[in-house]
Amino acid sequence: MTQNPSAANRIRTHLARVSDLRQQARTAGLDRAVNEVKRLQARRFRATYADFLEHPVHAPATRFFLEELYGVHDFARRDAQFARIAGALERLFPEAVAQLAVDLAETHALTEVLDHHMATHWLPQDATLSPALRYTRAWRLTGDRDARARQLTVVQHMGRELQRLTRMKPLRLALRMMRNPARAAGLDALQHFLESGFDAFASLGDARNFLDTISARESRWISTLFDEGEAACSAALSAELARAPEAR
Template sequence: MSQNPSAADLIRTHLARVEQLRHEATAAGWQSAVDEVKRLQARRFRATYSDFLRHARYAPATHFFLTELYGVHDFVERDAQFSRIAGALERLFPEAVAQLAVDLAETHALTEVLDQTLASHWLTLETSLPPATRYIMSWRLTGSLSSRERQLSVIQHMGLELQRLTRMKSLRLGLRMMRNPARLAGLDALQHFLETGFDAFSSLGDARPFLDTINERESRWVAAFFDLPLDECSAALSMELANSN
């Protein structure tokens, strides 16, 4: 009788997929295009959530999502640390912490698959096109509405779990006590991610309005990227990108 994969297995599977995609992007010469796509998306996110970034209550959680999940960073070291201690996470921490790591790994893998596919289409389009138009055309060639919806679903779950975990004072204290052991064990990137997430959501209070707004705004953009007439969508995205500067 088959068993459901463990949290550790899921983490390793998702992160192995990310590592494979990195190698494929490098081998295919797509990495610079992947980085271009990520930078454009980061600009759009900053503009879409500029009000949250200025809001004392919402700013830490917004920075956490934009930096730790969708930032234009090299996550190789953090991924390696998560993968290396996936089994220990499951053994030593509450189930919700292990599930949080699964959510992170799945979001990371989904994002890399979509960004790399989008970048492969980006490279086939005329460089003379406005970046917004080129991005939307690449998005439509990529398709994968179900994966976009799954991204949003996992983000919602991750946010709610972070909120729930921040209420466990013993867990927060335990994380603080892990700083030096984590550093000595070469797990400082992982430690930073966990503490940053806990700090961000402990200051948030009720996370539901924050997460509901993210879901509403991202769903609206996803719908526009797929269905709005190209000229109209390009104008809207160009205006949004201009607001990120």
């Protein structure tokens, strides 16, 4: 009987995939195109969730998702820390915390795969085209609706688990007590991610409306980008991008 891979092995597999794609992008000269795709996506997210970013309760959790999952950052340091302690994470923390790390790694890998493929279709297009039209065409050439749906499913699971874990007060206290040891061990980026997630969802209260709204809005954009006519889709995306507040 084949055993399911451990949480540690799944984390390492996902992060190795991310590392390989980064190297491929550097080798193929796709770095700039990947970053352009990521920046456009970040603008779209800021526009789609502008109301949440201004909401006193929803803002911390929204910023957590936009910055820690889909931000235009170099996550190599955090990834290396996750990979380095993947086995210890599985041994020392409750299973749900290890699964949270698996969700993060899978989301990270799915995003990197899709962004890499988008970049290969973004780069050859005429740079004088509107960013929304280039993005629409790159999205459709990339395809893989199942991967887009899986992205959303994993993010939803991560959000539900974060809310459940924040209710475990001993776990939150233990996490705070790890701050100095984590810094001394060179795990500060990992510690920041965990604390940011816990703090954001602790202040959120009942996360169901927050997560249901994300699911509805992202499902609508997935349908628009796959199913609307090209002109209508790029016009809708252009209008959304124009609404984006400045990044902070």
